[in-house]
Amino acid sequence: MIHSPKLVDVGSAERCLQHPHNIIVHYCTSHDEVGCSECTSKNHSACAVESVDSIAVGTIDSVEYKHLIKELTEVKHQAEENEKAALDNKLKSDKSLSSTMLDVRTFKNDINAHLDQMEKEIENQAKDANVEYKIAMDEKISESKNVQKNVEKCLKEFKDLETKATRLFIKITRRKMDLLKFRHDSERYKPAPAQCFSFKPNVRLSDIFRTSNNLGKLEIGQECQGLVSVTDPTEKLTVVVNEKQTRRGTNKPVAQKELCSVNQVLKTNEVNSDFGTVMRDSTEKENSKYDVDTNSETNSVVFEDNGGPNLQINADGKLIVKLFSDKEDCDISGIDMISDNELVLADYNNRSVKVLDMIKNKITHEMKLEYHPYDLTVPCTNTVAVTLTNTIQIITKSHLLRLGDSITVDGECYGITSSRTKYFVSFIKPVPKVAILNHQGDVLQTFSSDHIKRLAIKRPRYLDISPDEKYIYVTDFGKDCIIQLSASGELINTFSDASILNGPYGLHVDERGCVLVCNYGNDNIYEFSADLSKHRIVLSKSDGVESPQVIFMCNKEEKLYIASTDSADCNEIQVFSHYECSKL
Known part of the structure; x- marks a missing residue:
């Protein structure tokens, strides 16, 4: 439909871009363009042309106008977001x-x-x-x-x-x-x-x-x-x-x-x-590189006892811990995990702390110490606490291992474990005891025969805490027993049976609350229920375990790491994969 042009208020009209002396009065539907009379006569004489005023009626309610406003609003919002993101990116x-x-x-x-x-x-x-x-x-x-x-x-x-x-x-x-x-x-x-x-x-x-x-x-x-x-x-x-x-x-x-x-x-x-x-000693040493021992036989056994099957454990290879520079066979006396792929080890014989990359099966860090390390724990990320006779030495790991602060204690300390705010430490001299310290070294509690009735500690070695930190478990090498204490200092239970335990050493409390114990003298690993009332052998000499000293379980990777001493495996850590079958 063609509309005739109407009278237009020139003062408020839009001027033509091509002919500024003219006002816009027509719209070409064929080319979707607006223009003045001169534009229409020159460029759109054969087109369908309508009056701008006529066709503009109802524009504000048109779908096109609403869509245009929506798009412009979106573009404006996007520009605002871009500005905000750019400012944020600068920060x-x-x-x-x-x-x-x-x-x-x-x-x-x-x-x-x-x-x-x-x-x-x-x-x-x-x-x-x-x-x-x-x-x-x-x-x-x-x-x-x-x-x-x-x-x-x-x-x-x-x-x-x-x-x-x-x-x-x-x-x-x-x-x-x-x-x-x-x-x-x-x-x-x-x-x-x-x-x-x-x-x-x-x-x-x-x-x-x-x-x-x-x-x-x-x-x-x-x-x-x-x-x-x-x-x-x-x-x-x-x-x-x-x-x-x-x-x-x-x-x-x-x-x-x-x-x-x-x-x-x-x-x-x-x-x-x-x-x-x-030049008095000109010997240079070379790095050692090790490969995973894949020749060890893989056994799969489901162990059953009083409570039914609990852990299935498979031999999973060995990790080599001896370095070319080590003057003695290794005596791994402490194990903990310092990162997802790294174990940190205390090597008593070689007076060192080592970091083992489990993926590469290679020692990547080593720090020599003045004294023999007994045990270690990882209280927080990239921090290790090591027991050295009368001292707890802090070592930090970044790109290198570095000595940090040291905590002087009032006796010869041996085993150590930790929570986010506390250290739990066993002492063998002058008075056999267990102590709880904060991370600054202040003694919070002490458990010994003088403090707890019926508690007779002779040679405490390793210790660990339950997942909820309510209980402390201690191996007593001198009395061939396992002691369960409450965090408040009460004697909860003691397991002592000469036909079962013979030189209990390292122990580890897993996320279920069960206690895994290195039964050094009998060449096996025992699993105890949280209250020490039930027990079973989970690994023995037939599985390659001989003179086990320390044990660590990584629940995330479902791996069990065992270090032995006084055996052919002292320069290796045995690795077993495990999964839970049922509760003990």
């Missing part, structure tokens, strides 16, 4: 940058701390050698002075007798043997050339810094999903931004900037990586 990027740079500084500080530690060790080695040498020289000085003193005495005697020929002759005759002795002593205490120190740098360590131009690699992605530091000491350090995308493999990072590509970073207290060597 996230700043936060991510701060976190990443903190990781970089932490890594650098760890390296510096490790270098300082290695420098201190080599300095102590050199000083000890110098002290020994000076002691030897002092001995030669002292003996040389004695020779001088005796010779001077002899010369004086001769001088005094020069006017008395007979007595001089007798004295000379008697002193001839002394002269031989003086000459022998003088030659005997003649010092060798002076001790001289020189330094041979660790070539591998030197090559790392000589061939590396950076500290690590930074990957910048489209969206920061979180910062993850790859700390595998056998691979180059990478700080990954946008970890989720790169692991999925769906998107590549938008850009990559290399901070560093150190192919062999300073290996975390790197097993056998020293600062250098004083």
Whole structure:
């Protein structure tokens, strides 16, 4: 339908963009365009043209107008969201940058701390050698002075007798043997050339810094999903931004900037990586790499006893814990889990704490200690507490293992376990007891024969707590028993049967509340109910268990880890997979 143009208020009319002196009066339905009379006559003479005023009637209620308003509103909302997201991304990027740079500084500080530690060790080695040498020289000085003193005495005697020929002759005759002795002593205490120190740098360590131009690699992605530091000491350090995308493999990072590509970073207290060597001992040591022992037979047994079947356990291989640098066979006296893929171990014989990567079956960290470690626990992420005679030593793990604070205790401590706020510690001297300490080392409670009626502890060893922290379980190696205490200090129960327990050592309370005990003397593992009233053998010598010392269960991975001592398996941790069948 064609409408005739109406009179238009020129002041409020829209002007034509092509002919600004004209106002818009027509709409071409064929081209969906508006224009003035001149536009219509030139470009739309053959088209269906209508009056703008006529066709505009009802526009505000039209579907097209409502749809346009909706779309514009959506676009405006999207722009607002984009602005908000961009502002938020700026904050996230700043936060991510701060976190990443903190990781970089932490890594650098760890390296510096490790270098300082290695420098201190080599300095102590050199000083000890110098002290020994000076002691030897002092001995030669002292003996040389004695020779001088005796010779001077002899010369004086001769001088005094020069006017008395007979007595001089007798004295000379008697002193001839002394002269031989003086000459022998003088030659005997003649010092060798002076001790001289020189330094041979660790070539591998030197090559790392000589061939590396950076500290690590930074990957910048489209969206920061979180910062993850790859700390595998056998691979180059990478700080990954946008970890989720790169692991999925769906998107590549938008850009990559290399901070560093150190192919062999300073290996975390790197097993056998020293600062250098004083030439008095120039032996360099190499890292050891181990493979999973897949040749062990796999047995599957369902154990049944008073309460019916409970755990099915399968032999699942072995983890190698001995290092090339270890001077003794291992004696793993403590096990705990420090991360999803890592066990932390106390090696009593080699005076060290080791971190074992279970996926690679490889020791990745080692820290040498001044004293033999008895047991350890992981009270919180990347923190280990180790019992060392009269001290609980804190060790932290980042890229390296580092010594933290130490807690001095009032006796020789042995076993240790922990909760989020407390340590539970057994003491063997001077008074056998169990103590509860906070993480600052303050003693909260003490349980001994002097404090609890009917409690007779002789040689407490390992201990653990129930999942709800209501009970403490302790093995007593001296009385061949297991003791159950309440957290408030009451004796709940004691299991003692010489036909069953023979040297109980390590124990672990699982998430069901059942107690797994290393029965050292009888070469088996016992499982006890929470109240110690029921029990059964779950592993024995026929399963390859011999002289078991410590045990740890990872419920998440459904794995059981057992370390033995005084056996052929002392340099390995036996791994068993398990699953729950029914409650004991």
